[in-house]
Amino acid sequence: xxxxxxxxSNSKPKRWDTRPLAYYLPHLENHIAQYGSDIxxxxxxxxxTNFEALLTSGGIETRHFSVFIEEIMRELEQxxxxxTFGKSVxxxxxxxxxxxxxxxxxxxxAIDFAIRYVRVRIPYLTITCHCKNGIVHLTYRCDSGFSxxxxxxxxxxxxxxxxxxxxxxxxxxxVSELLxxxxxxxxxxxxxxxxxxxxxxxxxxxxICFDEGWLDMPFPFSDKAGFYIFxxxxxxxxxxxxxxxxxxRQVSEILLSCxxxxxxxxxxxxxxxxxxxxxxxxxxxxxxxxxxxxxxxRFEHAxxxxxxxxxxxxxxxxxxxxxxxxxxxxAFKLWAGMTPQDxxxxxxxxxxx
Numbered sequence: 434x435x436x437x438x439x440x441x442s443n444s445k446p447k448r449w450d451t452r453p454l455a456y457y458l459p460h461l462e463n464h465i466a467q468y469g470s471d472i473x474x475x476x477x478x479x480x481x482t483n484f485e486a487l488l489t490s491g492g493i494e495t496r497h498f499s500v501f502i503e504e505i506m507r508e509l510e511q512x513x514x515x516x517t518f519g520k521s522v523x524x525x526x527x528x529x530x531x532x533x534x535x536x537x538x539x540x541x542x543a544i545d546f547a548i549r550y551v552r553v554r555i556p557y558l559t560i561t562c563h564c565k566n567g568i569v570h571l572t573y574r575c576d577s578g579f580s581x582x583x584x585x586x587x588x589x590x591x592x593x594x595x596x597x598x599x600x601x602x603x604x605x606x607x608v609s610e611l612l613x614x615x616x617x618x619x620x621x622x623x624x625x626x627x628x629x630x631x632x633x634x635x636x637x638x639x640x641i642c643f644d645e646g647w648l649d650m651p652f653p654f655s656d657k658a659g660f661y662i663f664x665x666x667x668x669x670x671x672x673x674x675x676x677x678x679x680x681x682r683q684v685s686e687i688l689l690s691c692x693x694x695x696x697x698x699x700x701x702x703x704x705x706x707x708x709x710x711x712x713x714x715x716x717x718x719x720x721x722x723x724x725x726x727x728x729x730x731r732f733e734h735a736x737x738x739x740x741x742x743x744x745x746x747x748x749x750x751x752x753x754x755x756x757x758x759x760x761x762x763x764a765f766k767l768w769a770g771m772t773p774q775d776x777x778x779x780x781x782x783x784x785x786x
Contacts, residue, residue, distance in 0.1 A: 499579040515588025533663035541648040612640040636770040688730035732768040
């Protein structure tokens with residue numbers, strides 16, 4: 434009987450397209466074999482012996498994949514599995530995504546590419562990049578709806594990137610600081626050759642901080658034609674994934690275009706040509722609600738207001754339709770894992786930078 438996956442508090446698991454994760458099954462199989470086990474044992478233990486075929490065809494939900502990963506950790510006795518596995522995943526292991534990154538002109542271009550296309554490999558992962566006092570903060574956040582899975586994918590992505598950058602730069606790439614949640618202190622002991630600051634609080638984000646001068650570092654394998662080919666491949670993959678959630682995307686795009694003064698669900702249903710009942714049903718089929726999409730749109734607008742408009746927390750909350758600052762602070766903490774004041778302090782670029 435498989436263990437029940439642990440979901441994030443205040444987070445409803447969404448129905449993601451898990452097919453991209455099938456790309457990593459051969460690498461997982463090799464990793465498991467290196468530690469004296471067999472992937473078929475993992476499949477048997479979770480009670481899904483045709484796991485690979487189901488994952489490839491889109492028949493595995495995120496909760497099933499979370500159980501799969503938790504069983505690997507249990508079988509291998511590796512609570513730091515994400516870090517261990519991430520070190521073994523080279524850029525070519527990521528296929529077109531890794532090859533495009535490798536062939537980028539410089540680190541700035543590679544990061545820009547990764548931000549746009551990382552979900553062709555890990556559909557739950559989000560990357561943001563900000564500069565503060567001449568230091569770049571490259572921040573990873575995961576939103577699968579399952580705590581273990583979120584932690585594993587962030588750990589894997591972080592260590593895979595760090596390992597790859599050391600290869601690309603012949604071990605010269607220098608990290609100013611890793612900002613890691615305090616609860617991961619034990620797991621990150623194997624990365625103690627990097628300066629690590631363990632952050633108190635509820636945030637689950639991890640940031641790689643480095644001097645902004647590295648952004649213009651030329652990549653030794655840069656190839657304009659090759660980069661274009663692999664980027665187009667990623668663009669096609671991403672389009673294919675997103676086509677599965679067309680209605681949710683339409684609603685999200687409408688809300689994001691409003692910049693406040695959001696229409697209600699009846700108005701949006703009329704705009705896209707269906708009844709409110711049908712719209713609610715189609716959103717429910719994707720395991721997402723109108724309220725969640727509205728929250729996501731508000732979060733995106735809140736970030737813009739706090740950074741670009743220079744508004745106070747109270748003013749930003751008012752612009753987004755909150756009756757008081759306390760409600761806005763509570764909502765923002767659910768979205769970002771930290772207060773709007775803390776988020777603004779972390780991401781604001783001082784004048785002159």
